[in-house]
Amino acid sequence: MLKTxxxxxxxxxxxxxxxxxxxxxxxxxxxxxxxxxxxxGFIDIESAEDEIGITVSYWExxxxxxxxxxxxxxxxxxxxxxxxxxxxxxxxxxxxxxxxSFEA
Amino acid sequence: MLKTxxxxxxxxxxxxxxxxxxxxxxxxxxxxxxxxxxxxGFIDIESAEDEIGITVSYWExxxxxxxxxxxxxxxxxxxxxxxxxxxxxxxxxxxxxxxxSFEA
Numbered sequence: 001m002l003k004t005x006x007x008x009x010x011x012x013x014x015x016x017x018x019x020x021x022x023x024x025x026x027x028x029x030x031x032x033x034x035x036x037x038x039x040x041g042f043i044d045i046e047s048a049e050d051e052i053g054i055t056v057s058y059w060e061x062x063x064x065x066x067x068x069x070x071x072x073x074x075x076x077x078x079x080x081x082x083x084x085x086x087x088x089x090x091x092x093x094x095x096x097x098x099x100x101s102f103e104a
Numbered sequence: 105m106l107k108t109x110x111x112x113x114x115x116x117x118x119x120x121x122x123x124x125x126x127x128x129x130x131x132x133x134x135x136x137x138x139x140x141x142x143x144x145g146f147i148d149i150e151s152a153e154d155e156i157g158i159t160v161s162y163w164e165x166x167x168x169x170x171x172x173x174x175x176x177x178x179x180x181x182x183x184x185x186x187x188x189x190x191x192x193x194x195x196x197x198x199x200x201x202x203x204x205s206f207e208a
Contacts, residue, residue, distance in 0.1 A: 015152075087208050
Protein backbone atom coordinates (compact mmCIF):
# COMPACT_ATOMS: atom_id res chain seq x y z
CA MET A 1 0.00 0.00 0.00
CA LEU A 2 1.29 3.43 -0.90
CA LYS A 3 1.71 5.51 2.20
CA THR A 4 2.23 9.26 2.02
CA UNK A 5 4.87 10.62 4.33
CA UNK A 6 3.62 13.03 6.96
CA UNK A 7 5.94 15.30 8.88
CA UNK A 8 4.50 15.92 12.34
CA UNK A 9 4.20 19.49 13.45
CA UNK A 10 2.77 21.26 16.46
CA UNK A 11 -0.27 23.29 17.40
CA UNK A 12 -0.96 25.69 20.22
CA UNK A 13 -4.69 25.62 21.01
CA UNK A 14 -5.59 28.82 22.83
CA UNK A 15 -9.17 29.05 24.12
CA UNK A 16 -10.26 32.13 26.03
CA UNK A 17 -13.08 34.19 27.39
CA UNK A 18 -12.66 37.94 27.61
CA UNK A 19 -13.91 40.25 30.31
CA UNK A 20 -15.17 42.85 27.84
CA UNK A 21 -14.41 44.15 24.37
CA UNK A 22 -11.43 46.46 24.59
CA UNK A 23 -10.17 48.40 21.53
CA UNK A 24 -6.61 48.01 22.80
CA UNK A 25 -7.12 44.26 22.76
CA UNK A 26 -8.19 44.26 19.11
CA UNK A 27 -5.14 46.15 17.87
CA UNK A 28 -2.79 44.17 20.12
CA UNK A 29 -4.29 40.88 18.92
CA UNK A 30 -3.75 41.93 15.29
CA UNK A 31 -0.19 43.03 16.06
CA UNK A 32 0.54 39.70 17.76
CA UNK A 33 -0.77 37.73 14.76
CA UNK A 34 1.48 39.76 12.43
CA UNK A 35 4.44 39.27 14.77
CA UNK A 36 3.78 35.52 15.12
CA UNK A 37 3.84 35.16 11.33
CA UNK A 38 7.41 36.52 11.30
CA UNK A 39 8.74 34.02 13.84
CA UNK A 40 11.03 31.17 12.79
CA GLY A 41 9.09 27.94 12.52
CA PHE A 42 5.69 29.61 12.17
CA ILE A 43 3.34 27.71 9.84
CA ASP A 44 -0.18 29.10 10.14
CA ILE A 45 -2.76 30.61 12.49
CA GLU A 46 -6.55 30.28 12.58
CA SER A 47 -8.93 32.14 14.84
CA ALA A 48 -12.67 32.32 15.53
CA GLU A 49 -14.68 33.98 18.27
CA ASP A 50 -18.26 34.11 19.52
CA GLU A 51 -19.02 33.31 23.18
CA ILE A 52 -15.44 32.11 23.52
CA GLY A 53 -12.39 32.65 21.37
CA ILE A 54 -10.36 29.82 19.87
CA THR A 55 -7.02 30.53 18.22
CA VAL A 56 -4.89 27.70 16.91
CA SER A 57 -1.36 28.45 15.76
CA TYR A 58 0.80 25.88 14.00
CA TRP A 59 4.57 25.54 14.39
CA GLU A 60 7.37 23.40 13.04
CA UNK A 61 8.77 22.48 16.46
CA UNK A 62 8.37 22.80 20.22
CA UNK A 63 11.43 25.05 20.20
CA UNK A 64 9.66 27.47 17.85
CA UNK A 65 6.69 27.53 20.24
CA UNK A 66 8.96 28.16 23.24
CA UNK A 67 10.75 30.99 21.40
CA UNK A 68 7.44 32.63 20.51
CA UNK A 69 6.20 32.33 24.10
CA UNK A 70 9.41 34.03 25.24
CA UNK A 71 9.33 36.83 22.63
CA UNK A 72 9.59 40.10 24.57
CA UNK A 73 6.74 41.88 22.76
CA UNK A 74 4.58 38.79 23.14
CA UNK A 75 5.39 38.64 26.85
CA UNK A 76 4.11 42.20 27.29
CA UNK A 77 0.90 41.17 25.50
CA UNK A 78 0.63 38.09 27.74
CA UNK A 79 0.87 40.30 30.84
CA UNK A 80 -1.80 42.67 29.49
CA UNK A 81 -3.94 39.63 28.76
CA UNK A 82 -3.73 38.47 32.35
CA UNK A 83 -4.16 41.90 33.88
CA UNK A 84 -6.80 43.41 31.60
CA UNK A 85 -8.46 41.24 28.99
CA UNK A 86 -9.05 37.64 29.90
CA UNK A 87 -11.54 36.17 32.31
CA UNK A 88 -9.76 32.91 31.64
CA UNK A 89 -7.63 31.24 29.04
CA UNK A 90 -6.41 27.72 28.43
CA UNK A 91 -3.34 26.77 26.42
CA UNK A 92 -2.70 23.31 25.04
CA UNK A 93 0.40 22.30 23.13
CA UNK A 94 -0.27 19.41 20.79
CA UNK A 95 1.55 17.33 18.22
CA UNK A 96 -0.38 16.98 14.96
CA UNK A 97 -0.32 13.33 14.02
CA UNK A 98 -2.71 13.13 11.10
CA UNK A 99 -4.78 15.45 8.94
CA UNK A 100 -7.20 15.45 6.05
CA SER A 101 -9.43 17.97 4.39
CA PHE A 102 -12.42 18.44 2.14
CA GLU A 103 -13.18 21.12 -0.42
CA ALA A 104 -16.52 21.45 -2.17
CA MET B 105 11.87 19.16 41.55
CA LEU B 106 8.29 18.01 41.94
CA LYS B 107 6.86 17.11 38.59
CA THR B 108 3.13 16.66 38.12
CA UNK B 109 2.12 13.67 36.04
CA UNK B 110 0.31 14.46 32.84
CA UNK B 111 -1.67 11.87 30.98
CA UNK B 112 -1.60 12.67 27.27
CA UNK B 113 -4.92 12.83 25.48
CA UNK B 114 -6.05 13.70 22.00
CA UNK B 115 -7.73 16.55 20.17
CA UNK B 116 -9.57 16.76 16.88
CA UNK B 117 -9.18 20.28 15.49
CA UNK B 118 -11.96 20.88 12.97
CA UNK B 119 -11.79 24.17 11.04
CA UNK B 120 -14.42 24.95 8.45
CA UNK B 121 -16.08 27.50 6.26
CA UNK B 122 -19.75 27.11 5.46
CA UNK B 123 -21.49 27.88 2.19
CA UNK B 124 -24.43 29.59 3.88
CA UNK B 125 -26.34 29.50 7.14
CA UNK B 126 -28.71 26.55 7.03
CA UNK B 127 -31.23 25.92 9.86
CA UNK B 128 -30.77 22.18 9.32
CA UNK B 129 -27.07 22.63 9.96
CA UNK B 130 -27.67 24.34 13.30
CA UNK B 131 -29.89 21.59 14.69
CA UNK B 132 -27.66 18.84 13.29
CA UNK B 133 -24.56 20.49 14.80
CA UNK B 134 -26.27 20.63 18.19
CA UNK B 135 -27.39 17.00 17.88
CA UNK B 136 -23.84 15.93 16.98
CA UNK B 137 -22.39 17.73 20.01
CA UNK B 138 -24.89 15.96 22.30
CA UNK B 139 -24.14 12.63 20.63
CA UNK B 140 -20.36 13.15 20.86
CA UNK B 141 -20.69 13.77 24.61
CA UNK B 142 -22.19 10.30 25.03
CA UNK B 143 -19.36 8.49 23.24
CA UNK B 144 -16.84 6.39 25.20
CA GLY B 145 -13.61 8.31 25.70
CA PHE B 146 -15.15 11.73 25.13
CA ILE B 147 -13.59 14.45 27.32
CA ASP B 148 -14.73 17.88 26.15
CA ILE B 149 -15.68 20.00 23.15
CA GLU B 150 -15.16 23.71 22.46
CA SER B 151 -16.48 25.67 19.52
CA ALA B 152 -16.35 29.22 18.15
CA GLU B 153 -17.40 30.73 14.85
CA ASP B 154 -17.14 34.02 12.98
CA GLU B 155 -15.65 34.09 9.46
CA ILE B 156 -14.61 30.49 9.97
CA GLY B 157 -15.67 27.88 12.49
CA ILE B 158 -13.25 26.12 14.82
CA THR B 159 -14.39 23.14 16.87
CA VAL B 160 -11.94 21.26 19.05
CA SER B 161 -13.05 18.00 20.64
CA TYR B 162 -10.93 16.16 23.19
CA TRP B 163 -10.72 12.38 23.54
CA GLU B 164 -8.99 9.83 25.74
CA UNK B 165 -7.54 7.82 22.84
CA UNK B 166 -7.17 7.55 19.07
CA UNK B 167 -9.53 4.56 19.23
CA UNK B 168 -12.24 6.77 20.73
CA UNK B 169 -11.74 9.25 17.88
CA UNK B 170 -11.93 6.49 15.26
CA UNK B 171 -15.12 5.10 16.85
CA UNK B 172 -16.73 8.55 16.82
CA UNK B 173 -15.75 9.10 13.20
CA UNK B 174 -17.37 5.77 12.35
CA UNK B 175 -20.58 6.36 14.34
CA UNK B 176 -23.47 5.81 11.91
CA UNK B 177 -25.40 8.98 12.84
CA UNK B 178 -22.19 10.97 12.67
CA UNK B 179 -21.44 9.50 9.25
CA UNK B 180 -24.79 10.74 7.94
CA UNK B 181 -23.94 14.20 9.29
CA UNK B 182 -20.50 14.01 7.63
CA UNK B 183 -22.14 13.25 4.28
CA UNK B 184 -24.58 16.15 4.68
CA UNK B 185 -21.63 18.34 5.56
CA UNK B 186 -19.86 17.46 2.34
CA UNK B 187 -22.96 17.67 0.15
CA UNK B 188 -24.71 20.70 1.62
CA UNK B 189 -22.96 22.76 4.24
CA UNK B 190 -19.23 23.13 3.91
CA UNK B 191 -17.25 25.12 1.41
CA UNK B 192 -14.24 23.44 2.98
CA UNK B 193 -13.15 21.80 6.17
CA UNK B 194 -9.85 20.64 7.61
CA UNK B 195 -9.43 17.99 10.28
CA UNK B 196 -6.29 17.56 12.35
CA UNK B 197 -5.79 14.83 14.93
CA UNK B 198 -3.33 15.89 17.61
CA UNK B 199 -1.82 14.54 20.78
CA UNK B 200 -1.96 17.02 23.67
CA UNK B 201 1.46 17.07 25.27
CA UNK B 202 1.26 19.96 27.71
CA UNK B 203 -1.31 22.41 28.99
CA UNK B 204 -1.71 25.31 31.35
CA SER B 205 -4.37 27.84 32.11
CA PHE B 206 -5.09 31.20 33.67
CA GLU B 207 -8.13 32.45 35.53
CA ALA B 208 -8.59 36.07 36.56
